[in-house]
Amino acid sequence: MSNLIKIGICGWGNVATGLYKQLSTNNNLDLNFEITCIGARRDNPKCDPSPIKIHRDIFDVIDDDIDVLIELIGGVEVAKDLIERALASGKHVVTANKAVIFEHGKELIALADQYNVKLLFESAVCAGTPIIKMLSNDLQANEVSKIAGMLNGTTNYILSKMEEGESYEQTLKNAQELGYAEPDPSLDVNGTDAAHKIGILSSLAFNSSLPVHGFHIEGIEQITQSDFIFAREFGFVVKHLAVAKKTAHGVELRSHPTLLKSSSNLASLKGVRNGIQIDTDLLGEFHIAGSGAGQESTASGIISDLISLSRTENSSSMNMPEFTNAVKIIPFTELSFRYYIYLEVKDKSGVLAKVTKIFADQNISFDKVSQKEQLSDNKVPIIIISDPINELNMQNALKEARCHEEILDLKIIRIED
Numbered sequence: 001m002s003n004l005i006k007i008g009i010c011g012w013g014n015v016a017t018g019l020y021k022q023l024s025t026n027n028n029l030d031l032n033f034e035i036t037c038i039g040a041r042r043d044n045p046k047c048d049p050s051p052i053k054i055h056r057d058i059f060d061v062i063d064d065d066i067d068v069l070i071e072l073i074g075g076v077e078v079a080k081d082l083i084e085r086a087l088a089s090g091k092h093v094v095t096a097n098k099a100v101i102f103e104h105g106k107e108l109i110a111l112a113d114q115y116n117v118k119l120l121f122e123s124a125v126c127a128g129t130p131i132i133k134m135l136s137n138d139l140q141a142n143e144v145s146k147i148a149g150m151l152n153g154t155t156n157y158i159l160s161k162m163e164e165g166e167s168y169e170q171t172l173k174n175a176q177e178l179g180y181a182e183p184d185p186s187l188d189v190n191g192t193d194a195a196h197k198i199g200i201l202s203s204l205a206f207n208s209s210l211p212v213h214g215f216h217i218e219g220i221e222q223i224t225q226s227d228f229i230f231a232r233e234f235g236f237v238v239k240h241l242a243v244a245k246k247t248a249h250g251v252e253l254r255s256h257p258t259l260l261k262s263s264s265n266l267a268s269l270k271g272v273r274n275g276i277q278i279d280t281d282l283l284g285e286f287h288i289a290g291s292g293a294g295q296e297s298t299a300s301g302i303i304s305d306l307i308s309l310s311r312t313e314n315s316s317s318m319n320m321p322e323f324t325n326a327v328k329i330i331p332f333t334e335l336s337f338r339y340y341i342y343l344e345v346k347d348k349s350g351v352l353a354k355v356t357k358i359f360a361d362q363n364i365s366f367d368k369v370s371q372k373e374q375l376s377d378n379k380v381p382i383i384i385i386s387d388p389i390n391e392l393n394m395q396n397a398l399k400e401a402r403c404h405e406e407i408l409d410l411k412i413i414r415i416e417d
């Protein structure tokens with residue numbers, strides 16, 4: 001039988017109420033626990049936890065008779081304060097909050113060490129799909145060289161629905177109603193949420209420090225339904241990918257839309273699923289995939305942390321990352337990609353030759369070019385798949401192309417080979 005742990009839950013939104021439902025109804029749990037209290041500044045009509053004690057001031061949870069505080073309020077500053085005070089009061093903390101771990105994980109882990117308690121965050125990346133403990137413990141014998149993943153369930157849900165022909169706006173609304181999207185969905189769709197997660201995974205895999213700033217982050221706001229149609233013609237699907245890769249020159253870190261080969265493992269993952277490909281020396285390339293958002297999946301990750309805490313006689317024997325080694329992040333402009341280039345040009349002679357020259361001046365050659373049917377207003381779409389080229393050359397070509405009045409619209413999506 002595991003040790004009894006007394007739990008205080010802070011926050012009473014999607015994840016907290018989903019966790020409560022699992023803890024109160026799931027008969028399969030090998031967890032000896034008691035929910036002592038909940039910190040909720042207001043009731044949630046979707047879930048009545050009575051007769052459990054409610055504190056309207058979430059900070060009062062710390063002073064109650066608890067062993068572990070579960071932080072589920074989200075955001076950075078108040079969450080950081082709450083976690084700090086709980087750790088300093090000798091309480092373990094479990095959190096699903098990637099933003100606070102990304103920004104303050106290093107100092108919070110140090111604080112937990114100082115007070116001989118634990119800060120666990122399995123559900124902060126990919127919700128319940130197990131990746132944090134895998135990188136911290138199970139892969140210890142391996143050298144990880146690359147992690148590439150679809151790390152945001154909302155983004156993958158939206159892109160999958162757009163691939164089926166639904167609109168961006170409607171699918172974002174559905175994702176919010178289903179509880180997949182973050183309280184502020186702009187962090188999902190602008191790539192920041194996936195960037196936080198790949199930052200955390202990069203520090204676990206490569207022992208790098210947190211927070212890490214200045215790496216390339218781009219969202220899915222510019223993706224349109226026609227991109228899916230054109231990409232399909234060339235054997236690709238549109239996904240949002242976050243990548244951390246260790247090279248001899250440092251660590252490559254990025255979070256942006258990509259074209260993936262339709263036949264690839266990650267391309268086949270639809271809906272709210274998250275998928276990660278990990279390259280290691282001993283295991284080779286392997287994949288994990290699972291639901292990366294939502295009440296049940298997140299509850300699964302939080303409960304796995306509670307079980308770890310309850311099974312550990314001496315919590316100081318549990319592995320926690322340090323996030324302290326500063327590694328060099330390779331500037332994005334030094335990376336090299338093949339590109340999908342979408343242009344809308346005026347329908348007049350000589351324009352394609354002009355486009356070709358602009359890119360050729362930056363040593364960019366084309367693997368495939370496809371001119372599409374004329375749109376309204378005399379506009380013609382052209383789709384180009386480039387050969388591999390340095391990002392800086394591509395940025396220069398885009399800057400030059402935007403100066404020409406015949407080029408009416410222009411965007412790129414990088415191809416992940």
Ligand SMILES: NC(=O)c1ccc[n+]([C@@H]2O[C@H](COP(=O)([O-])OP(=O)(O)OC[C@H]3O[C@@H](n4cnc5c(N)ncnc54)[C@H](OP(=O)(O)O)[C@@H]3O)[C@@H](O)[C@H]2O)c1
Binds near residue numbers: 073078180182
């Ligand atoms: N949703 C998912 O699928 C998912 C997956 C993995 C991880 N997470 C993480 O889990 C955490 C919670 O997400 P969620 O979806 O449950 O969010 P949510 O539905 O918006 O719930 C947040 C809860 O925290 C409360 N809260 C926020 N700020 C507070 C403050 N300053 N003081 C007191 N209470 C405060 C809110 O109260 P009010 O209702 O009064 O505002 C609400 O009860 C976030 O860190 C998120 O990143 C979510």
